[in-house]
Amino acid sequence: MLDIWAALLAGFSSALTPVNLAWGFTGCLLGTMIGVLPGIGPALTVAMLLPLTTKVEPTGALIMFAGVYYGAMFGGSTTSILLNTPGESSSMVTAMEGNLMAKNGRAGPALATAAIGSFVAGTIATVLVTLFAPTIANFALRFGPTEYFSIIVLAFVTVSALLGSSMLRGMASLGLGLSIGLVGMDSVSGFARYTLGVPELIDGIEVVLVAVGLFAVAESLYNVLYDGQEEGGMHRMSSLRMTTDDWRRSLPAWIRGTAIGFPFGSIPAGGAEIPTFLSYAAERKLSKHPEEFAPSKGRGAIEGVAGPEAANNASSTGALVPLLTLGIPTSATAAVLLAAFQSYNLQPGPLLFMTSSDIVWGLIASLYVGNVILLILNLPLVRVWVRLLTIPKHFLYAGILVFATIGVYAMRQSTFDLLLMFAIGWVGVAMRRFDFPVAPVIVGMILGPMAEKQLRLALGLAQGDWLVFFKQPISGVLMTITILVLFVPFFLRKRGIRLGEDD
Numbered sequence: 001m002l003d004i005w006a007a008l009l010a011g012f013s014s015a016l017t018p019v020n021l022a023w024g025f026t027g028c029l030l031g032t033m034i035g036v037l038p039g040i041g042p043a044l045t046v047a048m049l050l051p052l053t054t055k056v057e058p059t060g061a062l063i064m065f066a067g068v069y070y071g072a073m074f075g076g077s078t079t080s081i082l083l084n085t086p087g088e089s090s091s092m093v094t095a096m097e098g099n100l101m102a103k104n105g106r107a108g109p110a111l112a113t114a115a116i117g118s119f120v121a122g123t124i125a126t127v128l129v130t131l132f133a134p135t136i137a138n139f140a141l142r143f144g145p146t147e148y149f150s151i152i153v154l155a156f157v158t159v160s161a162l163l164g165s166s167m168l169r170g171m172a173s174l175g176l177g178l179s180i181g182l183v184g185m186d187s188v189s190g191f192a193r194y195t196l197g198v199p200e201l202i203d204g205i206e207v208v209l210v211a212v213g214l215f216a217v218a219e220s221l222y223n224v225l226y227d228g229q230e231e232g233g234m235h236r237m238s239s240l241r242m243t244t245d246d247w248r249r250s251l252p253a254w255i256r257g258t259a260i261g262f263p264f265g266s267i268p269a270g271g272a273e274i275p276t277f278l279s280y281a282a283e284r285k286l287s288k289h290p291e292e293f294a295p296s297k298g299r300g301a302i303e304g305v306a307g308p309e310a311a312n313n314a315s316s317t318g319a320l321v322p323l324l325t326l327g328i329p330t331s332a333t334a335a336v337l338l339a340a341f342q343s344y345n346l347q348p349g350p351l352l353f354m355t356s357s358d359i360v361w362g363l364i365a366s367l368y369v370g371n372v373i374l375l376i377l378n379l380p381l382v383r384v385w386v387r388l389l390t391i392p393k394h395f396l397y398a399g400i401l402v403f404a405t406i407g408v409y410a411m412r413q414s415t416f417d418l419l420l421m422f423a424i425g426w427v428g429v430a431m432r433r434f435d436f437p438v439a440p441v442i443v444g445m446i447l448g449p450m451a452e453k454q455l456r457l458a459l460g461l462a463q464g465d466w467l468v469f470f471k472q473p474i475s476g477v478l479m480t481i482t483i484l485v486l487f488v489p490f491f492l493r494k495r496g497i498r499l500g501e502d503d
Contacts, residue, residue, distance in 0.1 A: 004134055011361030015369050020063050023056070024366055027064035028373045031071020032078075032381075043333040043439070044219060045072035047211035048400070050340055051407035058344040059359050063366040065340055069333065070122060070370045073316055074378055077114040077309055081107060093280045094312070097293065097304030104299040109242045112379065113250045113306045116242075119375045121258040121310035125317035126367040128262055133321050133364070134353060143350070145457035146468055150478035152451040155328045157482050160440045167489070169436045176427075177444025180205055187453055200416040207339040207446055209408055213421040214438045216404040218428025220397035225429065242302075250306040253283050257310030264311075265318025279311035280304055317367065324348050324360060328447070335442040342446075 014020060034045045046068055056064065081098030094114065101110040143151075160170030183194045184204025195201040242250065260282065261275040283303040284293050292301040322328040327348040329335035341348050346356055353360055408421050431438055462468035470476045 004130065007134075007357060007361045008130055008365060010358065011363070011365030012368075014059055014358060014362035015063060015365040020060050020362070020366070021369070023060040023064040024067045024370055025373055025377070027067020027069075028071040028370060028377055029067075031068035031073075032075045032374070032378055034072065034075065043211070043331070043336055043442075044215035045075070046333055046336045046340070047208065047215050048403060048407065050208050050211070050336065050343070051410055058346065059362045061344070062340065062359060062363045063370075065337060066363060066366045067370045067373065069316070069337070070118070070313075070367075070374050071378075072333075073313055074115060074118055074374060077118070077305075077312075078111060081110045081114065081305070093276045093308040094305055096280070097300045097302075099300075101300030101302065101305065106299060106302075109246050109302060110300070110305050112242050113246065113302055114309045115375060115378055117250065117254045117257065117306045117310040118313045119371050120254045121261065121312075121314040122317055122371045123368065124258050125262045125265075125314040126364065126371070128266075129317060129320055129324075129367070130364055132266070133325055143474070144472075145454045145461065146472045146475040147478070149451055149454040149458055150469055150475040150482070151326060151328065152447050152454065154478050154482045154485075155322075155447065156440075156444065156451075157485050160437075167486075170440050173431065173436050173438065173440040174444040177441035177446075178448040180210060180441070181445040181448030182452075187449060188456060198416070200414060205420070205445075206412075206417070207336075207342070207442070209417055209421050210424055210445060211336050211339065211442055212404045212408055213424030214428040214431075214441060216400050217421060217425025218432060218438070220400045220404075221425055221429045222432050223393060223397050226433070246302050249287075249289075249301075249303045253279075253303040253306035254310040256282055256286075257307040257312075258314040260307075261311035261314030262318040265315035266321040275311040275315045276308040279307040283307040320367075324352060325350060327352075327450070329443055331439065335439065335446055338446055 015024070030049060031045055034048065046065060049065075049068055077094050077098070080095035081102050098107075098110045098114070101107060156174055160167065160174045179194075181204075183201055184192065185202060186193055192202045257275075257279045260279045264275040283301070283306075284290065287293070287301060287303055289301060292299055293304055316331070316333070319329070319331050319334045323334045323338060325348075327338065329338045338348060346352065346359065404421070405418060408417055409415075428438060430436075431441075458468060459466070465471075468475075469479050
């Protein structure tokens with residue numbers, strides 16, 4: 001325990017240097033500015049800004065991304081409350097009560113409880129990351145190729161099952177990501193594969209390019225094609241001050257939301273949707289003012305904003321545990337953050353705490369600092385963010401396309417990359433149109449090559465025995481859980497249908 005606090009103090013000494021503080025402040029500001037725009041979530045924000053940090057020193061860049069991460073999370077809640085436009089699926093619950101509060105002149109308290117709840121949940125969750133991440137990393141040192149492959153397969157299945165309207169669509173998106181990850185040089189044999197004779201594909205397809213194409217370009221094109229006639233509108237702003245009753249109702253909701261959100265983020269299950277909906281259901285059940293909740297004609301229940309926002313931020317912070325200790329991203333944003341690590345030749349996993357402890361603890365310390373910066377920065381600037389939402393949509397999405405084009409071209413000065421980015425963008429439009437989740441594509445692309453490598457190593461050590469994944473204790477448990485995740489929902493639905501027929 002003393003070693004943890006000593007390492008954290010060393011991390012604060014790095015995070016609190018003037019240069020890194022400036023990067024943290026810049027990340028919070030940029031993350032909030034871009035995340036506050038309609039339809040743009042944390043994953044898209046981080047993906048858009050990722051090319052800009054290629055020349056920044058690793059610690060400073062990752063600290064900046066911590067600020068971008070938290071800033072974009074807060075920005076997503078702002079659009080949900082003011083315009084009923086969730087930046088991502090985990091903000092849908094916030095939009096339900098928050099927009100109802102805004103329509104009744106209580107946007108100020110709704111935004112305030114979202115900001116303060118994000119601070120409370122983020123800080124508590126960061127303390128838990130500090131305490132448990134090194135322990136998990138030490139445990140993960142006992143993992144071999146068999147265990148790593150099993151946990152990656154579990155991540156594949158759970159992320160695909162939980163992100164999207166159906167498991168089949170999620171698995172199809174995962175398959176697309178795995179296929180993209182296979183393009184380029186084979187890490188074992190050294191031969192180029194699936195390049196179609198295109199020299200630019202020998203080194204593989206850049207994760208950043210795919211992320212920007214699927215998020216930024218697809219978002220812009222989709223809105224031009226299908227949402228171009230929608231007009232955003234502002235609601236009148238009330239005071240930012242929360243009343244005594246608002247504080248009394250929000251505080252327990254923040255604590256409950258944090259308790260629900262952090263465990264879901266910490267396990268390789270993917271997504272913040274489940275904890276936000278669970279938190280909302282808990283607040284609705286426990287509230288003494290059920291008449292204020294949607295879809296009734298009430299004014300909006302503040303605990304219906306406080307709890308889900310706390311759960312969302314606690315889950316997002318908890319996602320850093322499997323990301324840092326196992327190298328497993330459990331959300332789209334975590335997948336883009338993993339790409340940021342890899343761009344600096346850093347591979348998250350149990351050895352990261354030994355080989356790059358200064359960077360890891362600097363990042364963890366910056367999460368504390370970023371929470372404070374975000375709270376100080378955004379409470380006074382809410383009115384400014386509201387003005388940003390008056391930008392006409394055609395200007396907004398044109399700017400996103402320009403920004404994405406400049407960022408991707410700056411990586412390798414390749415025209416082919418630009419053409420590929422827009423091609424992937426159109427694929428993203430089709431996926432959105434037919435309700436295929438995008439996050440499994442990024443997860444499959446990043447983890448696919450790693451899964452292939454671990455599979456080959458495991459089978460090599462077991463002399464081709466595929467049952468080795470069930471013979472090893474940890475691997476066997478993980479594979480059993482994977483099978484249950486795959487088939488139990490199917491049998492439950494089947495049984496439900498039969499029961500319905502019997503009735």
